Amino acid sequence: MRARETGLAARFEGHLGAFKLDVDLNFPVNGITALFGVSGCGKTSLLRCFAGLNRLQTGHFAIDGEVWQDGTTFLLPHRRAVGYVFQQANLFPHLSVHDNLVFGLKRLGRTERNVAKDRFDQLVSLLGIDHLLERAPRKLSGGERQRVAIGRALLTAPKLLLMDEPLSALDFEAKREILPYLDGLRKTLSIPVLYVTHAPNEVARLADHIAVLENGRILASGPLTETLARLDLPIRREEGAGVAIDARIIEIDSKWHLARVAFAGGSLWVRDPQKPVGEMVRVMVLARDVSLALAPSRNVSIVNHLPAKVLEIADGDHPAVVAVKVDVGGTPLIARLTARSAAALALEPGKPVSAQIKSVAIVD
Numbered sequence: 608m609r610a611r612e613t614g615l616a617a618r619f620e621g622h623l624g625a626f627k628l629d630v631d632l633n634f635p636v637n638g639i640t641a642l643f644g645v646s647g648c649g650k651t652s653l654l655r656c657f658a659g660l661n662r663l664q665t666g667h668f669a670i671d672g673e674v675w676q677d678g679t680t681f682l683l684p685h686r687r688a689v690g691y692v693f694q695q696a697n698l699f700p701h702l703s704v705h706d707n708l709v710f711g712l713k714r715l716g717r718t719e720r721n722v723a724k725d726r727f728d729q730l731v732s733l734l735g736i737d738h739l740l741e742r743a744p745r746k747l748s749g750g751e752r753q754r755v756a757i758g759r760a761l762l763t764a765p766k767l768l769l770m771d772e773p774l775s776a777l778d779f780e781a782k783r784e785i786l787p788y789l790d791g792l793r794k795t796l797s798i799p800v801l802y803v804t805h806a807p808n809e810v811a812r813l814a815d816h817i818a819v820l821e822n823g824r825i826l827a828s829g830p831l832t833e834t835l836a837r838l839d840l841p842i843r844r845e846e847g848a849g850v851a852i853d854a855r856i857i858e859i860d861s862k863w864h865l866a867r868v869a870f871a872g873g874s875l876w877v878r879d880p881q882k883p884v885g886e887m888v889r890v891m892v893l894a895r896d897v898s899l900a901l902a903p904s905r906n907v908s909i910v911n912h913l914p915a916k917v918l919e920i921a922d923g924d925h926p927a928v929v930a931v932k933v934d935v936g937g938t939p940l941i942a943r944l945t946a947r948s949a950a951a952l953a954l955e956p957g958k959p960v961s962a963q964i965k966s967v968a969i970v971d
């Protein structure tokens with residue numbers, strides 16, 4: 608269902624009070640683009656531009672070749688096929704889940720309404736809310752409420768889904784409960800999704816692309832793995848800095864509960880994810896779990912050793928630490944080392960090394 612490629616090109620420039628937003632953003636393909644950046648950098652303001660709720664001095668925005676905004680056109684919010692999910696589900700308390708879901712359909716034409724009714728069963732099953740349809744919102748958990756809000760947004764068959772920190776109001780358990788559903792959407796939706804978050808684990812789990820916003824400007828945007836591996840971005844200073852890699856299970860070692868997963872640059876042993884050989888998984892290799900040696904060492908407990916080449920070295924978040932980006936057969940990894948170790952190994956761009964990976968987390 609993700610075969611059709613949809614392009615989204617946007618340029619918004621202007622002031623909101625004293626705040627300047629100056630954004631040029633292209634999403635080349637379908638999938639989830641995580642919009643990442645510190646509080647106040649303009650994430651919500653940008654989403655509101657896409658929805659037509661903010662009208663800046665300059666705005667160009669086309670989706671799938673269809674112009675929603677340019678020098679002469681400005682589609683009003685209700686004319687934009689946008690689904691919007693907020694931190695709070697904002698369900699109508701006096702309506703059942705079913706009636707909340709179909710509420711947004713009233714503004715659609717008859718044909719669109721009929722198509723949406725066909726999608727209803729598929730969506731409620733995908734979001735696991737089929738058994739909740741007759742309930743009142745107050746009898747739902749936080750995670751269930753948010754799943755209903757997502758269903759309501761998707762039922763109108765939007766061409767763009769905007770999600771503004773959809774999990775931030777949920778507790779840890781509710782986040783864990785809802786993530787697999789969002790992951791299911793990622794795999795089945797054929798529309799672009801802009802997903803605002805502060806949480807690195809949500810980015811690693813859900814995003815196909817990342818856009819990093821700083822002071823109202825796009826600092827970087829691109830595919831997940833390459834962008835997470837950039838040493839010039841503030842993300843590398845985060846405690847959870849690392850690289851997410853999509854890999855295929857190629858072998859299971861049931862005696863030791865391990866699985867070998869293959870990616871473009873080689874293979875890694877991970878904890879058995881309880882999925883069959885052939886399935887794709889996403890793994891996260893954190894910078895703090897990668898160390899570098901000049902040759903693969905035999906007398907250590909680490910099972911994952913990959914031949915690599917140093918690409919770049921940058922300062923870390925403390926003078927004692929450096930971040931080293933290495934290339935593993937076309938896939939980038941980041942290692943976090945002490946500056947002293949980097950000096951002792953005389954690391955420099957182009958030098959062959961062995962990347963030793965202490966731990967690899969499965970993120971789905």
Ligand SMILES: Nc1ncnc2c1ncn2[C@@H]1O[C@H](COP(=O)(O)OP(=O)(O)OP(=O)(O)O)[C@@H](O)[C@H]1O
Nearest residue numbers: 623624625626644645646647648649650651652653
């Ligand atoms: N309509 C407006 N008029 C004046 N200032 C505005 C307006 N909308 C947003 N701002 C300002 O723009 C800046 C960016 O706000 P925005 O809500 O987009 O940030 P954010 O990145 O979403 O933050 P957070 O992560 O805290 O939600 C803030 O300084 C805010 O006060």
